[in-house]
Amino acid sequence: MEAQSSHDGSTRISFGPFAKVIFTAFTSLVAAGGVWLVSSMQEVLTQQQVTNQQMTTVQQQLQTFNTQLADVPALKLELAKQSIKVEQHDQELKELRQLRGLR
Secondary structure (H helix, E strand, O other): OEEEEOOOOOEEEEOOHHHHHHHHHHHHHHHHHHHHHHHHHHHHHHHHHHHHHHHHHHHHHHHHHHHHHHOHHHHHHHHHHHHHHHHHHHHHHHHHHHHHHHO
16 A cells, blocks of 8 residues: 655555556455345245245135134034924824824
């Protein structure tokens, strides 16, 4: 590194060839690091978007499942009513068979 005075009184610093190579290498590394960082962040954001879409799908499926499960008590009641009706019909058939046997 050399310091030179110019005609207007300011000092000018000039670097040698080795310092220029080091500076160029350092600048290239910083630029490559910046490109890698941006690329990496884009990949993370893309993955996050995919995960959010999957979560939305799961939430919709859970909501559908909960809606279907909400009908279970009504279905159980209806099944109990049908069971009682079947039992009554079986009893009536039994009585009719007994009456037919009496004739």
